[in-house]
Amino acid sequence: MTSMFGTRQAVAIWVVGVAVYFVAVLQRSSLAVAGLLAAERFEISASQLSTFVVLQLLVYALMQVPVGLLVDRFGPRRVLLTGTLILSTAQLSFAFADDYTWALSSRFFVGVGDAMTFVCVLRLVSSWFPARRVPLMTQLTGVLGQLGAVTAAIPMTWALSTWGWSRAYTATAGLGVVLLVATVLVVRDSATVRSVSGPMLGLAGIRRNLRDSWEHPGTRLGFWMHFSTHFSATVLGLLWGYPFFVEGQGMSSGAAGLLLTIMVFAIMAFGPLFAWLITRWPWHRSTVVLVVLASIATTWTVVLAWPGGAPFALLVLLVVVCGMGGPASMIGFDVGRTSNPDSRAGTATGIINQAGFIASLILAGLIGLILDWRTPDDVQGYPPEAFTWAMSAQFLLWGLGAAQIYRYRRKGRARLLREEPNRWSR
CATH class of the missing domain: 1.20.1250.20 (MFS general substrate transporter like domains)
Known part of the structure; x- marks a missing residue:
């Protein structure tokens, strides 16, 4: 059934x-x-x-x-x-x-x-x-x-x-x-057997599997997609969102909590939409990610450039747009899946999945260092201008990610057209 x-x-x-x-x-x-x-x-x-x-x-x-x-x-x-x-x-x-x-x-x-x-x-x-x-x-x-x-x-x-x-x-x-x-x-790996085993891999086999997965431009494209779109919402949600909204933007604790909750629901809302888009137009998966990346960076630019604290409506827009990054990052898994054979699908997914968390760790550390650097010793808490400097560290990661996405989408498209010309077309 x-x-x-x-x-x-x-x-x-x-x-x-x-x-x-x-x-x-x-x-x-x-x-x-x-x-x-x-x-x-x-x-x-x-x-x-x-x-x-x-x-x-x-x-x-x-x-x-x-x-x-x-x-x-x-x-x-x-x-x-x-x-x-x-x-x-x-x-x-x-x-x-x-x-x-x-x-x-x-x-x-x-x-x-x-x-x-x-x-x-x-x-x-x-x-x-x-x-x-x-x-x-x-x-x-x-x-x-x-x-x-x-x-x-x-x-x-x-x-x-x-x-x-x-x-x-x-x-x-x-x-x-x-x-x-x-x-x-309940769980089975396939309809015929409960657990499926792949070939035994020694050190040489592991190196070959990693090399072949990473060598494919589709895996690298998926990696940089996940890297570029995942970190902004993750860092806001796990660590720096509440301090930024309260001390950096002058929001109340209740308003800060509401903004973070809105971001979670935005992450949930955009998932099915992006799934429909990439199913309908799989050739343009990287375009969807680049549009989301540009939207996140643009919204952050407006918020950080706003004189004084940004209006609440603008901060709502910020968390909604940042929330788009969660499901956008998962498009990278779809690119990795269609770029690798089943025998190394898990390896490719693991490589891609670590990207956003590496970026989040880098950003969380940079924000802390910049806040300490831009906060005078005699000031209690963090001043708004320190948060402006600290949150601007995201532009370094977005710039790197966008350049790599553009680089590897060209290489990935060329390889897909060469290997499966009948399946992939514009």
Whole structure:
């Protein structure tokens, strides 16, 4: 039997995979509403507290290529099961951690487990759905998974205040255990076998797989697409958005929270639209990304050049346009998928998926350094002009990304026309 998306079995497998990714995002984001409690519980400073976020992002980025290789070798089902087990165990460990070292090591393994989910779900999508549905299912995967960040806010706040630290985090670990069982029972790599294995790769094979994936201009194009469009919303949402809106733009705390919430819903809203665009006009996927990149950079230019604090309506436009970057970055996965054979699809996806997180780490660090540089020692907090300088660091990354996208889309188009002239046309 089929649905509007695909066979019922394919949809069931996808639903379980998305649920695993949803819980991974929830567990990744659960510390965002527990910062003050964590500082008190572990008796740590603000800089030590921020290390939790930096460590998780760093581990996530560094794990993407190894995870891609593992998916190509052992199949997405086995890797997804392993990631869910690691993530649930780490979250349970964090529930009972009572010192900083223990807590930090637990969050390290949360990052490891989290890194093993998204690539697996994308591989399952490409295996179980017809090619014309893959862009839509990929965007829906990202959109529904990000709801985990929203769920980590209100329900997690309630759980922490009602149940306390250990019980609240134990409950989130329990969700992972439930999904571990569901994955064992429901998820299959293909209709014929439960788990698919790729060829065994030694060091020479791994190097060859990485070289062949990275050598293809389509993989590099996908990498720079993800790099260029992902970081602005990520850095606003995870770290610098609230301080920028409150101290840099003079918004109230409530208004700042509303702006960040609007950005999350913008990310969700644009996903299906971009899926339709790239399905209808796959040749122009890089054009869509360049238009989004230019829109984000232009809106930031207006906000940063505005005398005094920007109007609230302009800041709403800013977060909506930045929200476009989330689904735009996922177009890079579609480019990587159509540029590589199935045997190295996981490797290519891992290479692309690390790009935006590397850019986010670079930007988050640059913003902190520039804020310290432009803030006088005798000033408490950060002045608005310091934020203007700091947020302008984004233009360096946008410039680099746009140049590379333009470079590799020319090379990628030429190769696609040479290898599959009947499939790709203007």
